[in-house]
Amino acid sequence: MIRSVVTGTGSALPARRVSNAELAKQVDTTDEWIVERTGIRFRHIAGEGETTATLAAEACRRALDAAGTAAAEVDLIVLATATPDQTFPATATKVQAMLGIDDCVAFDVAAVCSGFLYAVQVADSMIRAGAHRRALVIGAETFSRILDWEDRTTCVLFGDGAGAIVLEAQESEEKAGRxxxxxxxxxxxxxxxxxxxxxxxxxxxxxxxxxxxxxxxxxxxxxxxxxxxxxxxxxxxxxxxxxxxxxxxxxxxxxxxxxxxxxxxxxxxxxxxxxxxxxxxxxxxxxxxxxxxxxxxxxxxxxxxxxxxxxxxxxxxxxxxx
Structure with a gap:
């Protein structure tokens, strides 16, 4: 049977890493308060020139490298995000261009924190249907740009970053296959x-x-x-x-x-x-x-x-x- 197999993974984080102690200098909070209630100690915050698309593209490059796959072999990109670069076009098409892919199906999925799971099922269904052979499935966000930095109950919880997998159609054993x-x-x-x-x-x-x-x-x-x-x-x-x-x-x-x-x-x-x-x-x-x-x-x-x-x-x- 044909299954969607993960052949490579990749991720990317903004350069700026922010500790709870640093955050406490601008928000009424403490490291102890955040750790006790959430377990969070650090987060990465996107800076100038870092966007959902740039982070997604970098994660994709690393996933493709891990899979030993050329970008030109990708025929489907599904990107999950609640913080797109623009209202339209889809951020997936910006990633497509950044990767140098001339033509493939590329679109965004919006399901917030569950978005990557939704994107995985969409890509898996399209691969198993025979419509595509190799997909990049991405979750990417710059949540720092939709936070209220005066609301200490929410702004301490979120960070920015991107992750991607390469999904490839492969013949697989029904029970023991990948x-x-x-x-x-x-x-x-x-x-x-x-x-x-x-x-x-x-x-x-x-x-x-x-x-x-x-x-x-x-x-x-x-x-x-x-x-x-x-x-x-x-x-x-x-x-x-x-x-x-x-x-x-x-x-x-x-x-x-x-x-x-x-x-x-x-x-x-x-x-x-x-x-x-x-x-x-x-x-x-x-x-x-x-x-x-x-x-x-x-x-x-x-x-x-x-x-x-x-x-x-x-x-x-x-x-x-x-």
Whole structure:
């Protein structure tokens, strides 16, 4: 059977790394307050000349290099972001041009922190349908540019960055072969007011700023992330005990701990990068995945679960054999 196989991963971070102590000089907060409530210690903030597209393109170059694939071989680009360079055209087309690809399908997906999971399923479906052979799937954000830097409850939580994978159509054994084995996505628009941006082209004509009711989001996140992971695994007759690594959305260390406990997963099987990157929205899952691949934790043949929840609410999980 044909499956979408991850053949390379890559990531990129802005040059400027900001500690909690540095942030405390401009916001009414402390390192202790942030670490205790979130586990975050550092985040990267985009500077002049650094945009969602430039970070995405750099992550793609590294993923292509890891895959041993030339940019010209890519025939599909799906970029997940809530912070595009422009209202239009799609930031994916800017990345396409930066990579020197003359012609391929390229478009953006908007599902906030779950965006990378949505992009993975879209690309996987197009590959398995036979429409494409090789895709770049990207999560990239410059969330620092939609933060209210006077709201200490939100501005300390987020950072900027990008992550990318190369997905390639390959023949795979039905049970033991590599590739994406299952994916489940959900959305429930009734919770818009819990996590949103208070602007947009058709409402205020402005970009707006991020607004969040953290306590309510936390409660929904733990329940939704645990349930969607179980749902994805059950569909392919696997259990949490079969999983080698969980690569979750890096929003808050307490959410990661609570989700692992709910699934009876040992903490050492959960990839955690929130302390170094903060919440990078759609970029957080591919950033964490690339980190764990490059440091040798995630190895070929292992079962890996990717999961995320974001504004909308949207949430999802994907199971793959790396």
């Amino acid at each position: 590739g994406i084995l299952a994916a489940k996505l959900h959305a429930d628009g009734r919770h818009n007011e819990l996590l949103y941006v208070d602007g947009g082209p058709s409402t205020t004509g402005t970009v707006g700023k991020l607004r969040m009711k953290g306590r309510e989001v936390f409660r929904h996140a733990v329940v939704n992330l645990a349930s969607v992971m179980e749902e994805a695994l059950k569909g392919i007759d696997l259990t949490p005990a079969d999983v080698d690594w969980v690569v979750p959305h890096q929003a808050n260390a307490r959410i990661l701990d609570a989700t692992a406990r709910k699934l009876s997963l040992p903490a050492e099987r959960v990839v955690v990068t929130v302390d170094q990157h903060a919440n990078t929205s759609a970029a957080s899952v591919p950033l964490a995945l690339d980190t764990a691949v490059r440091d040798g934790r995630i190895r070929p043949g292992q079962i890996v679960v990717l999961e995320a929840m974001g504004g909308g609410f949207t949430w999802g999980a994907a199971v793959l054999r790396y």
